[in-house]
Amino acid sequence: MPYHHQPADNQPQGDQPAKDPTLLVRQADPLNGGPPPNQLLESFITPNERFFVRSHAHAPQIPPTAYTISIDGFVDRPQILTLADLQHFPRQTITATLQCAGNRRDELLALGPIPDELAWGSDAISTATWSGVRLGDLLATAGVADTADHVAFLSHDRVQKHGQTFPFGASIPLKKALASEVLVADQMNGQPLPVIHGGPVRLIVPGYIGARSVKWLAQITLQTEPSTNYFQAHAYKLFPPNTTAATVDWNDGMMLAELSVTSAICTPTDYSRIPPGPLRISGYAMAGGNRTIERVEFSLDAGQTWQQAQLGERQPWAWRFWEGTIDLAPGAYQLVVRAWDSAANTQPAQLAEVWNFKGYMNNAWHRIHLLVDPPTDPN
């Protein structure tokens, strides 16, 4: 890749409305894309029009008065709730970062093929303030039976895959479903939830991979086992490094749930050419589950020595921004970042350590290349 003076070229917008024209479109139909990473850092809360979009199907078009969410399975009182019914529950608000399990997949492509997956950079992550009702309050209305251990979800969408048509689905453990941070949200940053982000109603599961925050929520089922939906039982599983598309047994692999600890350099961008002298560097870090980011370090000698980054606001369930200053003589450099979470977990150094043929959960040290030009002649 050549060195350049500008961020990566912005790609054309998809056919969906109300997204920022600078969105890096990974797939036009259905729309998938995220903001240029340096834009991510402009505010702790990502504006709706910049929030990354991960869609497996077109947004369903349902008249608001016809929209329903059913609650069934191991419950005492099965429910069919309308949007009006949701207004009878207490309102809750939470700021939470969503991150796709495929965030930073593009770096893994240097190690091998990753068929049928989007080549996300470090842009499949964003943060919003979500409002709605607690999933636990909806479940209490239905009455959860003792036999239930998992809560499965289906979307109103229709995914086309392998010659079949079926709704997107997921599940989470019942214990997580009952936690106060899990919302059935109808507002995003104070606005009605945009259709492209799952409106009128989506699930928000803070601390988990984005795929569990099911958009266009249609059905909630209490059951004894995790969902058998394609996106829980087949996709979004972490396979060992030696597994390939040719050898995979889809019954194996670990169903992804909580996010692993990660970080990324957002400014400068990779392969930037910069003048000599002090340069501000910055990025984000993210911890999974209920953990927080407690330390971010950067290195200019491939991890032989580390400098401590200054850390921004710390909020549960959200990313943490970091920044630092480097002062480099002319030459070529690699800048490396790693984060530590509140459980003393840190990131693996090498991409090979996290390689998996689906390209999920790449949390290896993030590295960018910098070329520091000689000082310009004042004449």
Add this chain to the structure above:
Amino acid sequence: MPYHHQPADNQPQGDQPAKDPTLLVRQADPLNGGPPPNQLLESFITPNERFFVRSHAHAPQIPPTAYTISIDGFVDRPQILTLADLQHFPRQTITATLQCAGNRRDELLALGPIPDELAWGSDAISTATWSGVRLGDLLATAGVADTADHVAFLSHDRVQKHGQTFPFGASIPLKKALASEVLVADQMNGQPLPVIHGGPVRLIVPGYIGARSVKWLAQITLQTEPSTNYFQAHAYKLFPPNTTAATVDWNDGMMLAELSVTSAICTPTDYSRIPPGPLRISGYAMAGGNRTIERVEFSLDAGQTWQQAQLGERQPWAWRFWEGTIDLAPGAYQLVVRAWDSAANTQPAQLAEVWNFKGYMNNAWHRIHLLVDPPTDPN
């Protein structure tokens, strides 16, 4: 280190009663030691006489009728509870692994000095079934004020350090203190809690570093900030890699809490000489917080390729045993193991990546050396 045919020599027992004579004594007075790692794997539950011992002071000698636990600070009704009072609360039982933050410190000694700390091998970990009452039930009796965010603990012991005498102490966030898994325990594996393990009454904080499970529990204080006790505010903090004993600012550093993901090879032992042919290898893996071990892998080529270990019983809050089979031609080998937890976190490869001058939380890949002898002459 020479290759040997036997496990490491057993060291002499300290002056404390009722511990297995094979205990690897790291310090005789006060007693600190753990079982030879291959013994750890003999049972999922570690027998009391083999359970590792971490003591910062002698066990206090208090007549049972005079033993009290006070609850004070931001509470509505301060309490002074006797052992008899504890019997009025509902009984709870949990199986939980305790692991010292210094487990596997010995490997880090190759990288630099670690003053004033014990050179634990992979033996500072054990598992027991603990019975007692929920800390949350005791706190409910006292009535927790809204202003409280942390729960601090003091022991009845008297630590001698830096010319001062003071009780061992620690704190945990209130949210953790109220969780159902946190016990004030008076039984260990069905027996009255042995004095050396904190009897008559200790705290058990599953998923956290062992130092938070305060032995000989004396005082419970609800407060707004973490404990200022030496063992919370000074020791048991994780410092950046460039911090040294000469440069440390003790106000910095991260107070340790949840354990990071780790694993260890217990059989064969390091520098074993083995005959050619199939050999069973085995060990333990441990995840922190409420996470579980979901994958263990081993490698004979320094992590270029990995084989999947078979996993034993999975229980929340406890370690998970693993095993595999290798079949080696004569020669010298390094065997490496790493684990993955349910949040897709894995272990760093190199010791240098986790180096800190206090030697805490070494969860780098565990490595042992093997020498496979030529086949013996049948004559």
